[in-house]
Amino acid sequence: MPGNKAVAYQGPGRVEVVDIDYPTFELTDGPGVNPANVGRKVPHGAILRTVATNICGSDQHMVRGRTTAPEGLILGHEITGEVVETGSDVEFVKVGDIVSVPFNIACGRCRNCKERQTGICLNVNPDRPGSAYGYVDMGGWVGGQAEFVLVPYADFNLLPFPDKDQALEKILDLTMLSDIFPTGFHGATTAGVGVGSTVYVAGAGPVGLAAAASAQLLGAAVVVVGDLNADRLAQARSFGCETIDVSAGPVEDQLEQLLGVPEVDCGVDAVGFEARGHGVEAAREMPATVLNGLMTVTRAGGALGIPGLYVTGDPGAATQEAKVGSLSLRLGLGWAKSHAFTTGQCPVMKYHRGLMQAILHDKVAIAKAVNATPIPLDQAPQGYAEFDQGAARKYILDPNGYLGAAA
Template sequence: MASNHAVAYKGPGKVEVIETDYPTFELKDGPGVNPANVGRKVNHGAILRTVATNICGSDQHMVRGRTTAPTDLVLGHEITGEVVEVGSDVEFIKVGDIVSVPFNIACGRCRNCKERKTGICLNVNPDRPGSAYGYVDMGGWVGGQAEYVLVPYADWNLLKFPDRDQALEKILDLAMLSDIFPTGFHGAVTAGVEVGSTVYVAGAGPVGLAAATGAFLLGASVVIVGDMNADRLAQARSFGCETVDLTKGDPADQIDQILGEPLVDCGIDAVGFEAKGHGSGSGHEAPATVLNSLMDVTAAGGALGIPGLYVTGDPGGVDEAAKKGALSLSLGTGWAKSLSFTTGQCPVMKYNRQLMMAILHDRTSIAKNVNAKPIGLDDAPRGYEEFDKGAATKYVLNPNGLIPAA
């Protein structure tokens, strides 16, 4: 049997590459596995040899100790791989296929899946609707920052790339289909971006840059990205975004300088619950800051797309309310301006095939826009450390050496 190595959470601020079990078609007990899922048969699944698996800001929340994630949890929900084995119930996915894995685990059978709400599948997580690989409170499905990973409901979940050689040639772009590109695009769609829209994206991390990329795909006339990190703002400018430096204060005045008015048509929150206050001397955590500022700068009748992560349990929250995910939102502002809000996991399968076609036919350069950089699995601790320090880079792990050299 093949060996398997994976990236595991070892406590706040620490990850390690460990030797772990090769996947089988049964969900076994382990860190974070819901007892009701132990022994669950996965004959509908496939085992993948990982081609690319990315470090995500959502992983970083756990690694910082900002969730209730257990020690030794194998991380990783942004997975692209080659099928090496299929379960007895798999009909259409074949050994040798190169596939993208939506980070949402979905059964394809429940009411929500049939309504394309794959982010809140009812059958894969005994704790709550919705599941993901290698993530706290998501049912205990083993993460994919590993050499090999099990994917359940393979015929339903896996997006097969039409041509192997073309896929490997564009693998850094295609690796973004598992999460951040659909997630950012979902933020833009739910914010109501259309031809001619003016858009403000809060956050210049990979999801924010993906949201900006998605907004341009949808026809936005101006995309403004706000952040406190100069390198990340420079990365946003590299593909045509205007930028707002939030160390200089709230975004309204700087938006006014760009557009001639302090309002945009559409607002996107790509930051989430670890948001910080704005202005000189900023850096203190103020988790409602982004949502409240977005309500201020979004025109009446507009919409907010909120792909940024918010949690119900945050041990490091700034106060008792924040530790439960209860934030001091100016909901009255939102109500008075008739703003719409869309939150929650992106239903990746709603967008991933269309975005794949945009990549394959050279209509977008998502890997370039987010500054994707492949590194070895053993370099994962360094990648986490640099990402946590604000590197303007999307780190793509290359566990099996299958990503071609540039």
């Protein structure tokens, strides 16, 4: 049986590559595993040799110590892999398939899954609806920043690519299907982006850039991206976005300079709970800033897509209220403007097949938009550190040498 190396959270600011057990078709005890899931049989699962697994901003929240993640938790929910073994109940997925793994774990059998709300599956997390690999309070399914990973409900969850050689040629684009591309697309779609829309995306990290590229794919007339990070703003401009430095003054004033009016049709929050203030408040953490700002600049009758992460437990928050996810929102403003709000995990399976087709038929270059940067698994700690410092890159881990071979 082969070994298995993986990236583990080891306390605030620290990740390490460690040796873990090779997966089996049963959940065993370990850091973050829900006790009610220990011993759970997974004959419906598949074991993957990881082709690519990405560092996500959501992982970074945990690594900064901004969640209740336990030390030793194996990280990683953005997984692309090759099937090497299937459980006795798997019927359609085959050994040798190259597949994308939605970060939401879904059973395919509950009411929510049947209604395409796979981000809030009722059967995979004993504590609450919704689950994910390698994430705090998500049921304890082992993360995929590893050489091998177990995926439950394989026939339902996995998206096989139609041609292996073509998939490996476009693997840096296709690996975005596990999370950030559908998540960004979900943010744009739920914000109501369509042909001719004006769009403001708050945040130029990978999800914000994916949302901006998605808005372009959906036909937006103008996409404006706001951030504090000059390199990330430059990355947004590299594929045709307008940009705003939110430290330079009120967003509405800068929008008026760009668009002639101080508002947009559609707003996307790709920042989440670690938001900082705008203008003179840019150095201070203010977790409600982005949401309140989006309500200010989104037109009456418009919508806000909110793929940015908000949590129920934040030990590093500045206030007692924020530590339990309670924020000072100007909900009255949103109500007065008849805004629609969409929050929560992106239901990846709602979008990933269509976005795969867009990639395979050259309708979008998502890896270029987010500046996908492959690194070996043993460089994961360096990748996390550089990403935390604001690198304008999307780091893609290559645990088994597929990306080097593809190049």
